[in-house]
Amino acid sequence: MSPRGRPREFEPDRVLDQALDVFWTRGYAASSLDELGAAMGIARPSLYKAFGDKEALYLATLERFRDGMAETFRACVVEATTRRAGVLGFLRASIERYTAGDTARGCLVLCTGLADAPTVPRVKQLLANMIAELDAAYTTTLRAARNAGELSRRTDVAALGRLLGSTQHSLAMRARAGATAAELDRIAVEAIAIVFGPERASRR
Amino acid sequence: MSPRGRPREFEPDRVLDQALDVFWTRGYAASSLDELGAAMGIARPSLYKAFGDKEALYLATLERFRDGMAETFRACVVEATTRRAGVLGFLRASIERYTAGDTARGCLVLCTGLADAPTVPRVKQLLANMIAELDAAYTTTLRAARNAGELSRRTDVAALGRLLGSTQHSLAMRARAGATAAELDRIAVEAIAIVFGPERASRR
DNA sequence: ATCATTATTTGCGATGTGGTATCTAAAGGG
DNA sequence: CCCTTTAGATACCACATCGCAAATAATGAT
Numbered sequence: 001m002s003p004r005g006r007p008r009e010f011e012p013d014r015v016l017d018q019a020l021d022v023f024w025t026r027g028y029a030a031s032s033l034d035e036l037g038a039a040m041g042i043a044r045p046s047l048y049k050a051f052g053d054k055e056a057l058y059l060a061t062l063e064r065f066r067d068g069m070a071e072t073f074r075a076c077v078v079e080a081t082t083r084r085a086g087v088l089g090f091l092r093a094s095i096e097r098y099t100a101g102d103t104a105r106g107c108l109v110l111c112t113g114l115a116d117a118p119t120v121p122r123v124k125q126l127l128a129n130m131i132a133e134l135d136a137a138y139t140t141t142l143r144a145a146r147n148a149g150e151l152s153r154r155t156d157v158a159a160l161g162r163l164l165g166s167t168q169h170s171l172a173m174r175a176r177a178g179a180t181a182a183e184l185d186r187i188a189v190e191a192i193a194i195v196f197g198p199e200r201a202s203r204r
Numbered sequence: 205m206s207p208r209g210r211p212r213e214f215e216p217d218r219v220l221d222q223a224l225d226v227f228w229t230r231g232y233a234a235s236s237l238d239e240l241g242a243a244m245g246i247a248r249p250s251l252y253k254a255f256g257d258k259e260a261l262y263l264a265t266l267e268r269f270r271d272g273m274a275e276t277f278r279a280c281v282v283e284a285t286t287r288r289a290g291v292l293g294f295l296r297a298s299i300e301r302y303t304a305g306d307t308a309r310g311c312l313v314l315c316t317g318l319a320d321a322p323t324v325p326r327v328k329q330l331l332a333n334m335i336a337e338l339d340a341a342y343t344t345t346l347r348a349a350r351n352a353g354e355l356s357r358r359t360d361v362a363a364l365g366r367l368l369g370s371t372q373h374s375l376a377m378r379a380r381a382g383a384t385a386a387e388l389d390r391i392a393v394e395a396i397a398i399v400f401g402p403e404r405a406s407r408r
Numbered sequence: 409a410t411c412a413t414t415a416t417t418t419g420c421g422a423t424g425t426g427g428t429a430t431c432t433a434a435a436g437g438g
Numbered sequence: 439c440c441c442t443t444t445a446g447a448t449a450c451c452a453c454a455t456c457g458c459a460a461a462t463a464a465t466g467a468t
């Protein structure tokens with residue numbers, strides 16, 4: 001059952017979250033292994049054994065954050081009755097995450113990954129992947145909306161998918177620059193109105 | 205005429221551009237004063253005399269970049285015959301700058317400033333200012349377009365101004381993540397079509 | 409109980425960091 | 439020609455950085 005030697009004294013996912021928190025506020029380059037180790041409650045050698053070097057640890061946190069966002073996307077779109085509501089719900093969930101805490105930090109991947117992308121190839125690649133996946137997720141959802149009659153048959157779902165992706169990029173940026181959740185919500189609502197058309201008077 | 209003591213052996217604007225280049229690829233935290241000094245051809249003490257500490261130097265390059273973008277904006281919008289052409293021209297000029305060189309680096313302010321915004325208040329502030337100025341510049345231009353009859357009287361110019369700002373944020377991000385100029389151009393054209401309506405068959 | 413195996417702790421080392429004190433060089437003022 | 443003033447060069451400091459070697463602790467296997 002148990003692996004051979006001495007069992008590790010920390011839960012990898014838990015300490016990974018704590019490392020994520022450090023990277024999220026300070027970025028990659030400015031996060032020191034000392035600070036990461038302190039936040040994780042782990043000495044450097046254990047950290048190296050468990051996660052590899054600083055770059056590998058950073059990439060692990062980026063993937064974790066990205067996976068969390070993807071999960072939220074699925075949850076929002078599935079549980080909503082219309083694609084419109086689902087997409088707006090996801091944008092609002094994103095805004096909540098981007099502005100949570102005492103200092104707003106935006107999206108871990110989009111906001112901190114950018115700085116080091118030109119010098120750290122794997123970061124650049126992961127960043128490009130996340131951007132592409134966002135576009136694709138929105139485009140797929142819009143196509144489903146079009147097939148369900150929520151959108152006109154002539155809608156260019158790929159173009160509007162990119163527009164929603166771009167909106168999300170901007171929400172992340174604006175959040176980290178200090179925009180309030182209310183300001184971001186307005187931008188999200190405006191984007192939804194442009195993509196799906198003016199709000200239909202529902203009920204009444 | 206000449207100031208009192210020994211004259212300096214470098215042109216401030218010139219070496220500032222070289223410092224800008226280093227920050228642009230490596231970001232703030234990962235740029236060392238050694239590398240900056242080497243690129244500028246200046247020893248650290250002279251650098252400190254002329255520009256102050258690392259943060260002040262970084263802020264000076266951010267302002268320089270921002271001022272250059274603002275100048276380009278004015279030039280594009282003024283020389284164009286329509287606002288639509290002017291805005292598209294500026295987006296394309298931005299794309300060119302974002303993707304210039306062998307490694308695309310996006311916007312210096314938007315892409316590198318984000319990482320350190322939570323920990324360096326003045327960077328966060330400058331970032332917020334640039335975002336606000338971009339929104340305002342687009343909104344003002346759209347209002348002029350509306351007054352000139354290029355846009356319907358019912359157009360919400362503030363909302364569409366923010367949309368153009370958001371588009372630009374995304375262009376910067378996508379560029380640094382490795383998108384090609386052609387991909388970015390398509391996004392710019394799509395945004396223009398959404399803001400100004402489908403292209404009117406001009407001539408013929 | 410002893411050994412093999414894995415995790416943690418301690419401590420270190422080589423290098424790089426931002427920042428500065430000190431001295432030298434180049435100009436103008438008297 | 440000397441003095442002041444400013445800029446540059448050299449050398450340095452204290453400290454933080456990443457990464458690792460060696461020793462120690464905790465478990466399962468035998």
